[in-house]
Amino acid sequence: MEGTAGPGTRANGPVPAPSGNQVPPPPGPPLAPEQLEEEQPSSLADVSQMWIKFAKTFAIVFPIYILGYFEFSFSWVLIGLAMLFYWRKNHGSKDYRINRALAFLDHKDTAARQSLPATELPPWVHYPDVERVEWLNKTVKQMWPFICQFVDKLFRETIEPAVKGANPHLSSFCFTKVDMGDKQPLRVNGVKVYTENVDKRQVIMDLQISFVGNTEIDIDIKKFYCRAGIKSIQLHGMLRVVMEPLLGDMPLIGALSVFFLKKPMLDINWTGLTNMLDIPGVNGLCDGLIQDIIYSYLVLPNRLNIPLVGATELARIRFPIPEALVRIHFIEAQNLLGKDRFLGIKGKSDPYGLIRLGTKEIKSKTIKETVNPRWNEVHEFLMYDNTAKMMEIELFDEDPDEDDRLGNVMIDLAELKKEQRVEEWFDLEDGGRGKLHLKMEWLCLLPSPEKLDQALLQIGAKSSSAPDGPSSAVLVVFLDSARNLSRNPLEFNQTGLRKASISKAIKSGKKVTSDPSPMVQFRVGHQSLDSKIKYKTTEPVWEEHFTFLIHNPKNQKLDVEVKDTKHECSLGKLDLPLTRLLEAEDMTLSQRFPLKTIGPSCTLKMKMALRVLSLEKIPTSPSTSTPSSVQVRKSSDPPSPQRPACLRPPSQTSPAPPPPPSRTCPTGGTNRSPQAGVGGGAGGQSLAETGKSKSYLAISGSQQFLNGGKEPTPSIASDISNPYSAQELHQRLQQLPNGSGSSNSPLGSIQLTIRYSTQRNRLIVVVHACRNLIAFTDHGSNPYARLYLLPDKRRSGRRKTHTHKKTQNPKFDESFDFSVTLIELRSRNLDVAVKNSGGLLSRHKGLLGKVLLDLNHEDITKGWTQWYDLTVEGKPRP
Known part of the structure; x- marks a missing residue:
């Protein structure tokens, strides 16, 4: 990491103690003038030294003159010499050693000052602030028995199998005893944490450790009758722990680096066969080999790295890139409730929509006085790993006092991710009426510049167009840090400062030069984002990420400006096309960018990545893909052979013959749902006209949207309560040209999709179509489908489709749901009946066929689509 102060650096971190094999530093710079004055004596000092020497000489000669003047014997001279020699013999050597030591210290201090300037001295030279951590030693003492248990398991369960597997001759190797000692042998004598001259994204800590214990580790190789071991270990040294990089998410630390600053003192007492290593001569060689092994792993520049976060996870935390982009075409709605009343008469509404995904909420424009609004808006949401997987769309009627709710739709984004692209009409739930037309796309972010032209073509972007509209790419920016920002805004940014600020500073007489409080502003087109403010610093560290939606990266650029919020001026700018x-490689740039200033060189460290939006897969044809609740497929297609057969044995289900040509005709009114295919070209066509089915990404309400908000006229004779319906159907079968013909499925068949949603605890049933129904009149039948989840036969538990007129091959494509738990569902049956509709007094109404399905199936949560043969009683034919 650039700008990180490693343990071995001097300018940006603590300086480790030099080891014995390091090359001595070169001579430092010359001494300062004041130091030269201290070394060279002045003329006054020379005169003083001369007088001192004269006094010493006089003190020696004058006693001799006194001895001669008073006629003392020569023996007194011999006595004086003997006393002098005796004093020098006992005290002179001590004074000599003291003088040599003082001279050595003076010389060492001078050499240190010459080799290392005072600005580069580590903090402990001036301030010995090593702290005692008795609380840590007490904690280790309390935990020591459990540490011993962990070490014992480590030796026996990890190291012992590894040694046995390393060589066949060591297959009988085992640890007979692993005892770390009953008393705490490990102590931390001092701790120092560095807070100055270190990078802000790391923590450097020095530990003075001491391990002195009666550790006993015995091994036995039974094959060679070899027993050896260790009786005691002593280890003393300075251990450095570096924690970097610091993160904004748990576990807050990316990795640990552990190493000794210099060679630790190690003493091992051997036992058993290895006791021979204590022989003089061999002892030093053995200890030296063991120490070299330890030094090769744990002494600077070697270190033990312990990652706490994986490389991929670390990159994701430091530089999160969205998983995908969800694009929503908020098109239109039909037949909404009229909430505005005038004189008690229902009128129209002023509808608008709210789209919620996670913490982001977007409001559409309001369409005045209509129940069939048309918005034609496009909204985009970025999806991260932790983004909510459900999207809610609510419609409201805007009122001056309180907005009225018109209904909502819940979108399962997991289903959208599978389909990639869905366009259809959704039924409004929670008391709402009407339908909502949406088109949704799940776009993946790819580092593929060759896909950009395709993305631009899909959104209709031109090289000369304005940077508005749907996005073709996403720009992710990680703002790291800045260096060498100016401290004098008047010197380099005179035009950028406010006149009021200048005059105020001049009048007050205060210095304008001071540390700035920088922030960074990013602009792409009309989008603008600001970073946080870092107060009073010329080297700020932000570590923030920003995301921009790009319309056309070929003609857009990123504008970056560093501002000083304290002096209200600009500190530098950067324009990046x-x-x-x-x-760039992988469409990513990570470097220090120079800022455009007229002052000193300022740099801004950033990492940027551009990702192109593209569909991960092209929606396949329904005939070759597995049907699902979101897939756009034709109702006339036969089911996929890979799909589970049905709830009954496969032998009881006849193969689906090719469907006959569709003879359906469109019904009048606005209750027909406009069909939108994958490409969205169907527009306002009816389902019958297009011949395609809807894919229900949202779960519709229990009552399907019908014409005018009313249900079709129900049949008076229920096929469950009145056995006459079954008798009449038997009679009609006998009147068919082929007789009963039960083996040829004379009543036709119905296509259903059945799936259970565990998220919502609902059974989803989609009625797609029927084929080869019997005709009640010469013009055909007026069929509709009725559903019950037995044993519930109440009116509130009934689900019905709308009625198709004069057809024997209707296409419904309607979805229904039943609120039921999965456990309760195992004991329920689904009753589906196809009936002919008629007037209140009409005789052309009755049962066309039934299907009874047992829902106790393991694959019901996965769902399937299948054709089922209609019978009189609903039971499968033998």
């Missing part, structure tokens, strides 16, 4: 990212 996005075409540089298109040409």
